Amino acid sequence: MTMVKDMLATYPQDLGDIDRDKLTRCIEACIACAQTCTACADACLSEGMVGDLAKCIRTDMDCAGICTATAAVLSRHTGYDANITRAILKACSMVCKACGDECATHADMHEHCRICAEVCRSCEQACNELLGALG
Numbered sequence: 001m002t003m004v005k006d007m008l009a010t011y012p013q014d015l016g017d018i019d020r021d022k023l024t025r026c027i028e029a030c031i032a033c034a035q036t037c038t039a040c041a042d043a044c045l046s047e048g049m050v051g052d053l054a055k056c057i058r059t060d061m062d063c064a065g066i067c068t069a070t071a072a073v074l075s076r077h078t079g080y081d082a083n084i085t086r087a088i089l090k091a092c093s094m095v096c097k098a099c100g101d102e103c104a105t106h107a108d109m110h111e112h113c114r115i116c117a118e119v120c121r122s123c124e125q126a127c128n129e130l131l132g133a134l135g
Contacts, residue, residue, distance in 0.1 A: 019133040029126035030071035037064035040116035056102050063099035089131045096124035
């Protein structure tokens with residue numbers, strides 16, 4: 001069992017019809033993506049051609065911030081609002097796609113960008129799967 005799954009299992013109220021496996025996967029993907037994007041932005045700052053990576057750095061930072069916020073919102077269930085959950089999942093999916101696309105343009109030259117693109121794609125997919133399960 002994972003820490004996220006363990007914490008969801010301790011929630012004293014019923015979580016309703018939400019698919020716990022998809023919820024767990026999405027929270028974990030958001031946490032992993034936030035960390036990876038933060039590390040990628042930092043690695044980009046260490047590259048000799050940092051000016052050429054400005055858009056990548058900005059996109060990494062935006063993605064890290066939105067993924068962190070998404071994981072936090074998905075981890076809270078008291079006073080749940082499905083409209084807010086849908087909106088943040090859509091935003092997270094969108095920023096993960098943008099970041100994955102941007103990092104992919106640098107993947108041949110920078111291994112950190114290749115890894116980041118893969119993690120962003122995984123998070124985008126997890127967000128979309130949870131969105132689909134919400135109905």
